[in-house]
Amino acid sequence: MEEQVPEDHREVWGDEPEERDASATLAEFAPEEVAWHDHWAFVPLKVVWRFIRRSGKRIAVTVVGFAVLLAGVAMLVLPGPGWAAIFLGLAILATEYVWAQRLLKMAREKAGQARDAVLRRNRSERAEEEGSGSPPG
Secondary structure (H helix, E strand, O other): OOOOOOHHHOOOOOOOOOOOOOHHHHHHHOOOOOOHHHOHHHHHHHHHHHHHHHOHHHHHHHHHHHHHHHHHHHOOOOOOOHHHHHHHHHHHHHOOOHHHHHHHHHHHHHHHHHHHHHHHHHHHHHHHHHHHOOOOO
């Protein structure tokens, strides 16, 4: 009585496995017709475009903020409101960056200290002028 062996369990002798039809496997990996913009050469451009789309606001804030900041630095030696432009540039950058927020906070504190020092000096000068009784001039 000979036993029936299923086709899947047949023993294969030798080094070569049993031949199988590969047309189904090849059909899975067969290249499909792709549009020109789906070609692999366009992948870097797509990555850059996706980055710009996702972080467009941050890029715009960075460019504008640094432009105003650099213009302010230039206006320190050129005619114009240099310090105001620097503070404005930092305020623009502070909308997106924590380091700019910290720097703006520190600049505000220093400006407040300078204002207080100037007002203190003005008060003391006025007090001296009033105390001496002599007219200014």
